[in-house]
Amino acid sequence: MLSSLPLVSIPDEDEALRPAIRNFLTDTLGPRPRHELARSWVAFDADFSRSLAAMGWVGLTFPKEYGGGGRSPFARFVLAEELLNAGAPVYAHWIADRQSGPLILKYGTEAQKNFYLPKICKGEAFFCIGMSEPGAGSDLASVRSKATRTDKGWLLNGHKIWTSGALHADYMVALVRTSGAPEDRNAGLSQVIIDMSLPGIDVRPIRDLAGDSHFNEVFFDNVELADDALVGTEGGGWHQVTSELAFERSGPERIYSSILLLDGWLSFLKSKPDVDDASILLLGHFAASLAVLRSMSLAITDLLVRGENPATEAALVKDLGTELEQAIPTLIADALAVSPDDEVPDHLLKALVYISQMAPTFSLRGGTREILRGIIARGLGLR
C-alpha cells in the first residue's frame, strides 16, 4: 500500500524567485494571442530559451560546478509554474532541463557531465528523447533500434517515431538495443546520446491535427557513434528510463496543459455583467481540483528533494492531472455554448479549439492512462 502524500509548502527562498521570473516573462513575451500562448511547452523558440538561460534559469537545479543554479526542485517548480502559466515557448530547452540533464547528472561519466551540462545551462544544447518506435509504443521494451559495437564505438540502425522536437534538437537520448533480441524484452537495452548532426540521420516532421509539426519520425542508417555515446551502463537502459520517466511524470506541466484556456475563460466571465450559476460552479470545481492537484504535485517534489523515487505517486498525480486538463476544454466548450448568442472573444475560441484538438495527447505522452493505472495498481499491491 502507498503511504499518503505529505502536505508541504514551497520554501520561502524558492517562492522568492517568482516576482523576478514573472517580470522577466512580461517584458520578454509581450502581448501574444492566447492560442499561441496555449502551445507553450510544444512551442520551440531557441532565442527565448537562450534569454532564459542568460538569466540562469535553465539547469536551475544542476550543480553550480556544471554551470547550473544549484537550486532545489522547489525552485524549479516555481520557475516551471510561472513559465507554463505565462504560456512561454519553452520546448527548446525543456527536455534537457527536465530529463536529459538530470539523467546525465545521475548516470553520466565526469567527461559527459563536463561536456553536456554547461551547454544545456547556456541554452546551447537542446535535447529530444527517442523512446517510441513504430512497433514499440506502450510496450516500450520491444524497441528494435540497435547499436552494435565497432572498433571505434557503436553503429546505430533503426527508426524512432513521435519524437517531439527532433527537427531542432542538437542531441537525442535514445533507448536502443545493445545486445540480445526483441524477445529478451527489457534486458539488453541501453541509452545512447546521439549527436543529431551526424551523417545517416533523417528527421521527417509529422503534421499533427492542429496543423503543427512538433513530433517527428527519425531514421538511423548506419550512424557511427563514438564510444562515449553510451550513457550509464550497457544493458541498464530499462532501469534508467523508468527512473527518468518518474521525473517526466512528476512536474507541474502535468496539471497546467489547459491553463491558458482556463484563464482566458475566467477573464471572459469577469468581463460579463452577469455570470450564470452553472459557470460559477464550474469555475469553483476547476479551482478546487487544480488547488488539490498542485498540492499533490508539490508533495511529489518534496519526495524527490528527500531522495525518494516516487514513481507510483507520480503516475497517480499525472493520471489525475491529465483528467482535469482534458475536462477543462470539454466543460468550458459546453459552458460557452449554454448561451450561443453570447459574443465570445475570438482569441478565447481559438484557444478552445486548439486545446480541444490536442487534449487526447495529454493522456498519451509520458505514458498512457491505461499504462499509468497498471503502475498504480502494482503500487497498491495488486497483480
Add this chain to the structure above:
Amino acid sequence: MTDNILAEAFDRLLTEHCPPSQVRETESGGTSDLLWQEIEQSGFLDAMVPEDNGGAGLGLADVFPLALLCGRHAVPVPVIQTMVGRAALASAGQDVPSGIIALASGKPSTTTDGQIVCRQVIFGRDADWLVVPKEEGWQLLPTEEATILPAGSHDGLTVNMSWPKRPAGTLNITDVCDWQATGAALTATLMAGAMERILEMTVAFSNERSQFGRPIGKFQAVQQLASVMAEQVFAARMAAETGFADNATQLDPMLAALAKARTSEAAVSVCAHAHAVHGAIGATEELDLQLFTRRLHEWRTAFGGESFWFRRIGEAVLASDNNRILDDIRGILSV
C-alpha cells in the same frame, strides 16, 4: 513526531474499544456509553482546549490524524466534534460541560407554534449537547428535553431534534464561529479516513477473491477501478488535510470549502468503485464495507455537498482581482 505518538495511542484505543461489532451495536440501538467513557478518560477530548484551561492546547493540524482515525474506525459517536466544541467553549470563556457534543447542520427553524427544529443532525441520537449557529454568535442546547426522531437511515444515529421552546440551560456564546465551515471541514476529515479504509479493504478483497481461476485483482478492468479509487482517495486526503492545515483552533473558511468540496466529490466514485469490486457481498449487512459507504453518502451532503462549496469557491475566484487562477489558488486555496 508528537502527532504520531498521539495518533498511535488513539488508534490503539479505537482498535480495542471500537471494533465493527461496537459500531453495529450502537447503530442498532445499543449503548455507546462504555466506548465514550474510554474516550473521555483518555483525555483526548481536551486535546484542543487551551493549556490554561487544563487542555493540551493543540491546533487543528495536530488533531488531523485523530480525526482521520475516527473516519477509519467508523466511530459511532462525535469525538472530533466534541473535541472542537469543547475548545470553542473554553476559548469563549465558558465552563465546559461534560458529555457528547454534536453539531447542527445549519441554523434551526422555528415552527408556527414556536418549536425549535434541527434536522438531519449527524450523531445526534446519543448527544448531550447540540451546537447551534445563530445570526450572531452561537448556542449550546441541552438535548435532555428534546424530541428525537430517526431521520432516514436505518442506523438511527442521524436524527431530527425539536424542542417546544428554547430549553433551560442553553448556553449563549457571543464569539463568532463559522460552524458550517467547521462542520464541513470536520466531516471532510472523517470522509478522508473512511475512504482510506475502504481502499485498503478493496485492494485486500481484490487479492483474495478469485474468479476465472485467478484473483480478480489480476484483471486489468479491476486494476483500473482500484487505481481510480486510489487517485480520488489521495486527492481527498490532501484536500481534507489542507482544511485542517492552519494550526489555529479556528479554521479558514475557504480551505474548509476546498476540503469538503473535494472529499464529497471523491466519495461518489470511491463508494461506487468499492462496491463494484466487492460485488454482491459488498451490499450485505455482514461485510464491514457498508459501515463506511453508508456514512460516506450521508457525510457527502452534510454541511453542504460539493456543488454548495464549489459555488463558494467560484464566487471567491470571480470576485478576486487576479488575472490568473494560479494566483487565487496560491492566495486563498493554499496553506
